[in-house]
Amino acid sequence: MAIMNQDIVKPENLVYTKTKVLTDAVMHYCPGCGHGTTHRIVAEVIDELGIQDKTVGIAPVGCSVLAYNYFDVDFEEAAHGRAPALATAVKRLNPDLFVFTYQGDGDLAAIGTAETIHACNRGENITMVFINNGIYGMTGGQMAPTTLIGMKSQTTPFGRNVERNGYPLRITELLATLPGTYYVTRQSVHTPAAVRKAKAAIKKGFENQKLKKGVSFIEILSSCNSGWKMTPVQANKWMEENMFPNYPVGDIKVDGKIVENVDINRIVVDHPLTVVNQ
């Protein structure tokens, strides 16, 4: 007799299960992408803090446009870039709710730059999760504001050129200079150790909402192996070698103060790509 899946998947055999704050919907994310892992740890944090019934999320436009299908919390779907404006009103009208935005680099740092900066500058008591993979994934791999110099994309087929395309925008460092941000950090989810650190950062970000001291901003560096045109393993290596020097991982601002030895004033990074993608 064949052994069926249900013969194996029994409560006593399970060492790891889906957190209850994620729905049963099958995620559409590409294998290797950081969105799934980030969703998972955000959901775990909501579960651990016991705030599922008090949380409202705001979904962006981009790869995570369908985030509301995966989180089992109330969710609003914003227009492209406007999530911080929605979150502002949700929190101000419902100060007892935990409110978080979930946005990619195109949404947060290009089309939604004004909403991002002003929500941060007003010191809204919200948690902002920012996925930076240096590319527009959903629309097929065009240049993002965070695309590295020399990096290829569908709209920079010969590599990002400063004269033509300007510089990669380090929006996280920029936001850290604003008095309205209370906690600003950059993390990644490409190794088990990194996932644990990122989860701790997200947890801190949600807990900070109780303090009413301003925005908690958590950037998650993610690979986009589909958009970068690499295998997931190559993409994670490439991210460490090329994204990390431009976007250093770690806390940038904690408890309203810039972390010692963090250079938020660094103007431009001259770090040639180890391997040109594609």
Next chain:
Amino acid sequence: MAKEMKLMKGNEAIARAMIASGTDGYFGYPITPQSEVMETLMAEQPWETTGMVVLQAESELASINMVYGGAATGKKVATSSSSPGISLMQEGLTYLAGAEVPCLIMNAMRGGPGLGTIQPAQSDYFQSVKGGGHGDYQLYTIAPASVQEMYDFVFDAWDIAFKYRIPVLILTDGAIGQCMEKCYVRDYVPRWTEEERRKNAPWGCWGKPATRGHNVVTSLELESSRQEVFNLKLQAKYREMEQKEVRYEALNCDDADYVLVAYGTSSRIAMKAMQLGREKGLKIGVFRLITLFPFPKKEINDLAKHVKGMLCVEMSAGQMIEDVKLAANCSIPIEHFGRFGGIIPTSEEVLEALEKQIIK
């Protein structure tokens, strides 16, 4: 119901009615000629009394999206602006309509196109009732003609907005926003309690209890077959509103040979022109549109059966006239008279136009 009479500007009436009608939040951005709405709210400090939130946003893009965010939690949330600012809000408006989020927007129209002028106009009719943003949608569009109506329509707006889950647009102009008139103010209608909010907006994002699935407020449906079903549902809602929610005022239309069709400021000028014409022995009536969507199609069609001609008076190059002609099946002469770019026509001009273009 009406108790105390006060003298106030139209813009001030909007602000005071928002507070009095139990509005939960206002998000706005300054623009002439309606900045007094937010100024009045800030001076009144309703957060100290009713608990209403008032916030100055960084742009009209932000303010309409704040309306979206806040209203999607099932609260009564409003904004106001004027033509160029309303253009910026079109993206937000189509999302609000597509996500069926009740809310209130006031447009004090000024002359365009572009930055145009700050004087009154009625040239945003097309934008208001023919979409404005992308996709097949309508806003419930209501046009006050006095400061009193500015005040009263805010109360009416909340009933319609939540009954039909539709954004309500109060379409006025700089003249009514800026003029001062007497206005009967009402007793305070308390803001909804938490229980009332949950009862009146069971679809809202107010935190998922264990007793229900998660609520999602979205205008996205990737499956085209389901999107079509949703569009049909929206259209059914609009048809129902056309059956039940049309508002208009017909003055001296019963014995009229000629009718002036107008809304808002133009309708008041038309009323004076009617009076001047009647003094000369001309049988003139005024058909004042109160709702622009739903449009009084049937009433205009009926009217066209017993009058000799209509003159549409608009502070635009002729926008509403298209709907009037359609409603009347062009069965009688229907002409347009308008001044625009911030110019308000005189009643003498209107009467002269009626005599030249219609009576002949």
